[in-house]
Amino acid sequence: xxxxxxxxxxxxxxxxxxxxxxxxxxxxxxxxxxxxxxxxxxxxxxxxxxxxxxxxxxxxxxxxxxxxxxxxxxxxxxxxxxxxxxxxxxxxxxxxxxxxxxxxxxxxxxxxxxxxxxxxxxxxxxxxxxxxxxxxxxxxxxxxxxxxxxxxxxxxxxxxxxxxxxxxxxxxxxxxxxxxxxxxxxxxxxxxxxxxxxxxx
Amino acid sequence: xxxxxxxxxxxxxxxxxxxxxxxxxxxxxxxxxxxxxxxxxxxxxxxxxxxxxxxxxxxxxxxxxxxxxxxxxxxxxxxxxxxxxxxxxxxxxxxxxxxxxxxxxxxxxxxxxxxxxxxxxxxxxxxxxxxxxxxxxxxxxxxxxxxxxxxxxxxxxxxxxxxxxxxxxxxxxxxxxxxxxxxxxxxxxxxxxxxxxxxxxxxxxxxxxxxxxxxxxxxxxxxxxxxxxxxxxxxxxxxxxxxxxxxxxxxxxxxxxxxxxxxxxxxxxxxxxxxxxxxxxxxxxxxxxxxxxxxxxxxxxxxxxxxxxxxxxxxxxxxxxxxxxxxxxxxxxxxxxxxxxxxx
Numbered sequence: 001x002x003x004x005x006x007x008x009x010x011x012x013x014x015x016x017x018x019x020x021x022x023x024x025x026x027x028x029x030x031x032x033x034x035x036x037x038x039x040x041x042x043x044x045x046x047x048x049x050x051x052x053x054x055x056x057x058x059x060x061x062x063x064x065x066x067x068x069x070x071x072x073x074x075x076x077x078x079x080x081x082x083x084x085x086x087x088x089x090x091x092x093x094x095x096x097x098x099x100x101x102x103x104x105x106x107x108x109x110x111x112x113x114x115x116x117x118x119x120x121x122x123x124x125x126x127x128x129x130x131x132x133x134x135x136x137x138x139x140x141x142x143x144x145x146x147x148x149x150x151x152x153x154x155x156x157x158x159x160x161x162x163x164x165x166x167x168x169x170x171x172x173x174x175x176x177x178x179x180x181x182x183x184x185x186x187x188x189x190x191x192x193x194x195x196x197x198x199x200x201x
Numbered sequence: 202x203x204x205x206x207x208x209x210x211x212x213x214x215x216x217x218x219x220x221x222x223x224x225x226x227x228x229x230x231x232x233x234x235x236x237x238x239x240x241x242x243x244x245x246x247x248x249x250x251x252x253x254x255x256x257x258x259x260x261x262x263x264x265x266x267x268x269x270x271x272x273x274x275x276x277x278x279x280x281x282x283x284x285x286x287x288x289x290x291x292x293x294x295x296x297x298x299x300x301x302x303x304x305x306x307x308x309x310x311x312x313x314x315x316x317x318x319x320x321x322x323x324x325x326x327x328x329x330x331x332x333x334x335x336x337x338x339x340x341x342x343x344x345x346x347x348x349x350x351x352x353x354x355x356x357x358x359x360x361x362x363x364x365x366x367x368x369x370x371x372x373x374x375x376x377x378x379x380x381x382x383x384x385x386x387x388x389x390x391x392x393x394x395x396x397x398x399x400x401x402x403x404x405x406x407x408x409x410x411x412x413x414x415x416x417x418x419x420x421x422x423x424x425x426x427x428x429x430x431x432x433x434x435x436x437x438x439x440x441x442x443x444x445x446x447x448x449x450x451x452x453x454x455x456x457x458x459x460x461x462x463x464x465x466x467x468x469x470x471x472x473x474x475x476x477x478x479x480x481x482x483x484x485x486x487x488x489x490x491x492x493x494x495x496x497x498x499x500x501x502x503x504x505x506x507x508x509x510x511x512x513x514x515x516x517x518x519x520x521x522x523x524x525x526x527x528x529x530x531x532x533x534x535x536x537x538x539x540x541x542x543x544x545x
Contacts, residue, residue, distance in 0.1 A: 010274045014326045017286045021324065025293045025467045025482045026382075054290075056283055093287075114411035118291035118300045148296045148443045149482035151465075177445065181294040194294035196443065196482075 003038055005052055005080040012036065016053035020183060024192035028145045028154025030132050033190040040072035044126045046185035047096050048076070051124075055083040055094055062092035062109075062121070066099050089121065097125040100162035106172050109180045117177040120195070129159040130186040143169070144200040145193075153200065156191055158184065169199040275322040275355040281305055285323035285478070289469060292480035297442030298410070299393050304476040314347055315473025317370050317389030324385060324469070325351065325368060330358045332366035337374035337515070337532035344372070363535050373436075375457040377514060377536035380466035382483065388451045390472035393479060395439045395449040415447045418490060426495055435500065441488045442481055450487075456499045456515045461487040506531045509540040 006012035012034065019033040039048035055061055061083045067073050074085055086092050089109045097103050103125065112120035133155040141157045143166055158165075172179040172195055179195030193199075273279065281303075288302040307315040325331070331351050335344040339361035347370060348359045360366050363378040370387040380386060392398075396406045399417045409415070418439055425433045438455035442448045450461060451470060461468065461481060468481040481487060491497040505512045507528040514536070516529040531537035 010279060011327060013279065013283075014274075014324075018324065018326060021286070021289060021293065021467075024290055025480075054283060054287055056280060058284065059287070115407045116301075117295050117298060118288070120291075122290065148485040149293075151484040177295050177298060181290070196294060196296060 002079055003040055003076060005037070006049075007036065012049075013053040016049045019190050020050060020054070020192070023183065023190045024149075024181065024194050026149045027147065027192050027194060027197045028132065028150050028156055030130055030156070030189050030191050032188060033185065035188065040070065040076050042066055042070060042098050043073045043076065043096075044098070044185065044187075046187070046190060047098065047124055047126050050183065050185070050190070051077055051083070051094065051096060052080050054122075055081045057082045057084065059093035060084050060086040060091055062086050062089045062095040064095070064097045064099055064102065064104075066102075067096055092121050095121050095123045097123060097162075100125045100127055101160050103162045103164070105164060106168045106180050106182075111175065111178045111180065114178065117179075120178065120180050122181050122183065124183045124185065125162060127158055127160065127162075127184055127186045129157075130184055130189050130191050131157045133157075143193075145197050146200060147173075147197040149194075150197070156184075166199045169193065169197075173198050272354055274327075275325045275351065276307075277305065277319065277322045281319075282323045285319055288478045289320065289323065289480065292469070292478050293467070293482055295446075296481055296485055297440075297446030297448040297479060299477040299479045301476055302478050304473045307473065308350075309346070311474040312391060313343060314370070314372055314389035316471030316475075316478070317372070317387050317473075318347060318350070318471075319473060320387045320469050320471035320478065321347075321351065321368060321370050322355075324387075325355055325357060327355075327357065329367045330360050330365055332360050332363060332369045332376075332535075333371075334369065334374060334376065334533075334535075335372045336517070337376075338534045340534060361535050373452050373454075374515070374532060375453060375460045377531075377533045378539075380460075380464055382465045384466040386464075386466050386468045388453075388468065388470045390449070390451040390470050390477070391474070392437075393449055393451075393470065393472040393475050393477040395437075395447050410446060413445065415441075415490075418447055419492075422490060422492070422495075426492070432491065432495055432497075438497075439490050441490060443485050444488075447490070448479060448481075454500065454515060455489065455497075458487070458489045458497070459499065463487075502529065504529050506537060509537045509544070511537075511540055 015034040019031040023031045033046055035045035035049035037045045037048045039045060063085060077083060089095055089104055092110060095109055109121035109123055141159055141161055143156055145154045176195050181195055182193040184191045284303055288300040292300045307318055309315060333344040333348040335341040338344060351357055352359050363376040367383060368385050372389045394406050396409055399421055400406050422432050436454050437449055437452045438458055439447050440450050440458060450458060463484055465483050467483055470479045489497040502516050506514060506516060508530050515532045517532045518527055518529055520527050
């Protein structure tokens with residue numbers, strides 16, 4: 001049985017978008033995301049909410065292997081968004097990553113072109129926890145951030161840390177204005193790591 | 202609203218003389234100043250097609266009027282909003298870069314803020330409080346009609362107070378009251394490409410941005426100096442965003458350029474006719490281009506505002522009769538009114 005989408009498509013989508021916009025505009029802050037959805041496992045409500053708010057027939061979506069292996073997930077996204085699913089991460093406008101520990105290298109996603117850097121992939125990852133600077137002290141889980149949107153520096157902690165990070169984020173930033181933009185989600189939360197953000201050692 | 206604007210109104214606010222024309226817009230202040238009564242009359246700028254004829258919002262700022270059943274919240278359909286939202290996210294991720302978007306026809310002519318209106322419609326939520334200014338003024342036709350457009354189609358609360366607003370749509374001024382983290386500033390942009398009058402081909406300007414090849418812009422500023430002895434560009438003064446892209450700050454007077462730097466608010470730019478969206482995230486370095494021996498300087502005004510008496514603010518020249526009478530008044534009506542209220 002197909003699970004329902006947004007109860008109030010107009011305002012739920014707007015609320016999710018504003019949370020994502022604030023997250024990307026202010027890297028290092030954690031925004032509450034109103035993800036009132038009950039999608040088929042292993043899709044999380046936050047991944048589903050962002051997909052429903054931002055994707056449609058114009059945006060190829062790439063699913064990581066664990067999501068792609070769940071037929072219910074593909075059916076749910078196809079029905080509610082109409083977005084074509086692609087097997088090639090380089091051609092995806094959005095990528096949904098349920099298992100960040102097995103996230104492909106960021107360079108495998110669309111990087112955009114020098115004339116049109118906006119054509120790169122937005123990678124959306126489902127984490128267990130995201131905390132801002134002082135909330136969580138896990139060894140090796142901290143990212144110190146600087147750049148546009150950040151007053152001075154900021155820090156966030158991620159659990160689990162996606163594969164190859166934070167070095168992969170530094171390489172991603174080094175290619176600016178090319179590169180992917182990442183959205184990190186945890187239950188009820190979203191944080192943004194646009195390509196403009198410098199991850200300090 | 203205020204004493205000034207009730208008085209038999211000067212036709213145009215004037216604006217800075219050097220700003221008139223040139224940018225493909227017929228004079229910067231559109232139309233005349235609307236008197237208070239105009240709030241309840243159909244706005245002249247909207248052709249008022251049938252679907253827009255909802256109940257007029259009874260009190261500006263009430264925000265309780267329900268949107269007409271025939272239109273989606275904030276006028277645009279959801280597919281269009283998604284497309285604009287995706288462009289906005291990329292614009293924020295690459296500060297100063299112009300993202301192409303599929304601009305829609307809006308129920309107002311190009312040049313009246315169709316780009317800004319589409320950006321506002323895409324971000325607006327039910328709990329937002331909207332302020333719209335036209336050259337700093339809350340009570341000119343363009344500002345009044347756009348404010349009423351969203352009061353009708355989205356039912357959002359509107360205000361003229363900068364501090365109360367969460368979304369501020371602006372046509373060529375940045376409010377004087379300091380902006381805060383909870384606010385978003387939406388600019389209406391006529392020509393988004395800062396290099397357009399130097400290089401007319403989009404294919405070329407796109408390459409120049411890709412290569413960060415901005416020598417031509419410096420030559421233009423240098424030619425100003427060689428001809429006039431100083432940089433004579435007074436509005437749409439080019440800025441470099443986050444050390445990478447050169448951006449047109451829209452035809453704001455260069456007086457406002459320093460406010461864009463390290464601003465706590467998110468700044469979004471929409472150009473409807475030219476189909477471009479760009480952005481400056483909060484706390485981002487925005488540097489006005491200049492030379493070591495000709496540093497960037499803003500305009501100064503020798504006279505104080507004729508209404509509030511304050512000095513050091515951006516002034517409009519207002520013609521008051523046909524015998525050469527004129528006065529200089531604050532361009533930012535909200536800031537001017539606040540100062541006069543405080544003085545009482």
